[in-house]
Amino acid sequence: MMTTTVPDTIRILVAEDNEDHLYFITRALEGLDGVQVEVDSVRNGADALDFVYRRGEFVGRQRPHMILLDLKMPRVPGLEVLSQLKSDPELRSIPITVLSSSDRPEDIDASYRNGTNTYVVKRTGLSEMKAGLQAVSDYWTDVARLPEPPL
């Protein structure tokens, strides 16, 4: 029987243009229980793609185990990032969580249509943000198993 090992440190890419939201997300991720995370952040959709494709200023960076993606971002919107990554046979195995302040059904539906693995509505405050992200993290590291990021 094949077994996969849970990685010691999970690399998470956060794509978020609002610096206050990023502040909460980063703090919340760093305080997660039961898992070590290494957070990289980008502030727009173009950089998110560059990061995952390891091009431009991100040449040589390791690919993330999972991605937290905002929808409303400059240059390349989140949905476009999502659809590009999820239609790439090599990269679509990376789990993506859309983390948006929108709870509009249109945004939720569009995100799933474009291949997001899950959609989480942003919560207010550090504790709540942390609780939400803890649940996401528990799911991916405890209940489910993460794939190895493509090399």
Next chain:
Amino acid sequence: MIELTPASPPTASVHAGATIRVLVVEDSIDHQMLMVRRLRAAGMKVTAASNAQDALASLDGVDLVLLDYRLPGTSGIEVLEAIQQRESAPSVIMVTGTGSIDVAVDAMRAGAIDYLAKGAGYLDALPEVVRRAWRHHDLAARATELQRLALLVSSATDRDELFGEIVSGARRLLRASSCVLMLGRHGRLTPVTVLGPTPDDLNEVLASDRGLDAGAGEVVAPWTEDGRMLVPLPRDGGMAVGMLAVWRRDDGYGEGDLELARTFASFAGMALRNLRQRELELQLVDELQQTVDARRDFIASISHELRTPLTCISGFAQTLQEHSDVMPEEQRADMMQRIMRNAGDLHALVDDLIHLAALDRGHSAPVALRPYPLDTLVRQCIGDAEEILADRVVTIDVPHDVVMADPVLLRRTVGNLLTNAVKFSASGSRIDVRGTIDGGRVRVEVQDQGIGLEPREAARVFDPFFRAVGSVANAVRGSGIGLALVKEYVRTMDGAVGVSSEPGVGSTFWFTLLLAPTNVAPADVVPGSDQTQMQPEAQAAGSTGGFVAS
């Protein structure tokens, strides 16, 4: 232009030539021969049948049936009924040997158009009876044609379909070989639909301008020339000029044809006008729908823009409430600052919304423009925006000229453009503010080195709802109504706005202001305040009076 293949006419009896096609149904071979001979001698095309079965099998292409009342094994009434069940039934004249009134009444009740007894000399009367019956039938067919068009007047929804119906209707009605519908475009006739072979002299018709100079509501009568008939369509209700050209295969046109054409043209004109009206209505509905959609998107988007700073404020406040006792002082201060900044964003957004609502209701107070030195005003605006410009390199190159402006509106204008430039450009990049004199105006530019706009975005960037719509996909923080306000502010100051932009290079937003007349002394600008003081000289020199800035 649409080329239509001539469709087979809906009724067999409306045909292109004048030859009447008659079917003689008569079981007596002698009578049959005599009748056929007489009718052929009168120039008609005649076929014959000896029984009901043959008769019903020979109806194709027949205009008129001469039907014997007594046929082997059946009665003429039964055959008449069978004929009338056909889709394009020819007209029937009942023929009997008896001349009984009862038979005549039965036949007419069953739908025969005439009745003929085989009495003495009936063969001599035969061609005239047939001709008269034919005219009757033909009239009925033409009435049907007009009726069809009358129906289209109220029901047509598709241009090409209506054009097709008009030419095919005219072609059948006027027994034409070809029929062309032309509409005026850019001052000349253009064929839109051609039915039948394209006539050699079509260009000649197109080049002619006769009948095209009719005023609205005026009806020009149809006329004939060189074997063709030209039928102008009435042009009222904003209709474009239109003309129907009809070519006939053989004989010319009578007075009746011209009258028919005139009636037809009025129907066709009405149908075209109604269609145009319907198209305009649909267009209006479409535009209204777009406005409704834009507003819905705007509300969704503005809700998001309001919520973003609000969630940040409550998020930081909550975090402070829960953890401030264990937080380092510097982190507490950082959070406080973030709360303040978000509150500032929220404040600015709500202000913008209030202005937009006022503009939308048309309640923006008229302003009296006053003369101010441009550079002083612009420098003050930049000073007001000092905080957001902190990490940008700002250059100012503005002339000293005196412009006609409202200081409050100008401050909001420049403030919005600077905020915009900051939002879409990177920290440390340059923002250049320039002023150039062009004629009686000064043009003020705010140039950034930001992400720029796609041409289609640039075209709509001042649209009140555009940024809101675009921001769903491509938002940077902000209300998305700032530029719409800028446009309104500048318009209020009798100026114009614009943008030139290149994606990845940056955007240059500009607006113009009127230069003050040279003999006008500038008013003072009170620093750091939205209040303006009016100087007595300025009032004397050219103000329109009654101005209180607030």
